Amino acid sequence: GAGVSQSPSNKVTEKGKDVELRCDPISGHTALYWYRQRLGQGLEFLIYFQGNSAPDKSGLPSDRFSAERTGESVSTLTIQRTQQEDSAVYLCASSRTVQETQYFGPGTRLLVL
Amino acid sequence: RKEVEQDPGPFNVPEGATVAFNCTYSNSASQSFFWYRQDCRKEPKLLMSVYSSGNEDGRFTAQLNRASQYISLLIRDSKLSDSATYLCVVLSSNDYKLSFGAGTTVTVRA
Numbered sequence: 115g116a117g118v119s120q121s122p123s124n125k126v127t128e129k130g131k132d133v134e135l136r137c138d139p140i141s142g143h144t145a146l147y148w149y150r151q152r153l154g155q156g157l158e159f160l161i162y163f164q165g166n167s168a169p170d171k172s173g174l175p176s177d178r179f180s181a182e183r184t185g186e187s188v189s190t191l192t193i194q195r196t197q198q199e200d201s202a203v204y205l206c207a208s209s210r211t212v213q214e215t216q217y218f219g220p221g222t223r224l225l226v227l
Numbered sequence: 228r229k230e231v232e233q234d235p236g237p238f239n240v241p242e243g244a245t246v247a248f249n250c251t252y253s254n255s256a257s258q259s260f261f262w263y264r265q266d267c268r269k270e271p272k273l274l275m276s277v278y279s280s281g282n283e284d285g286r287f288t289a290q291l292n293r294a295s296q297y298i299s300l301l302i303r304d305s306k307l308s309d310s311a312t313y314l315c316v317v318l319s320s321n322d323y324k325l326s327f328g329a330g331t332t333v334t335v336r337a
Contacts, residue, residue, distance in 0.1 A: 155329065156314070156330055159327075170322055170324060205271070220269070221270050
């Protein structure tokens, strides 16, 4: 079946612009997660959704970051007024329930100039 | 202290060799454990879950030691295709959050 998909696959933007990243989870997966991975570093948890609600937003780096999920499906991660330090790969993962294995999408590579 | 710590390596081994490495976790409430594999510029992919009794999947063996709070991965008869970064992943039962280690890099040479 189809895996997790993310779009765009690559995004280059100018400092100060807003960007929106999209994640389509595996159909039927109730849990959805966003992570950030800077070059050569490990995964950094950002936020997760259980259904459409986000019980844990503790990983969001600043108030410039927000995420939403609708219809227990697609999620968008929005970064406002991007900064150069936001440059990273943003990975989305989904799981059938919060306790089960997470499957990752291919990521969106964001470069802020 | 990081929630999950791994030896970053790199572990450089010849084809056919056995390589093993550990990861330690700090949260005693952790309930599920996984090894993921990440190739360069690719997303992490599940390699195997780790069960309390230890488990084997082909050339890969995972062990869990709850008392000492560590997980191990052993790769037998290494192949060139095993070259990757291996991520230790721990799920907390408190908040169902996955914590990732920074990864152990393994390079298998011909």
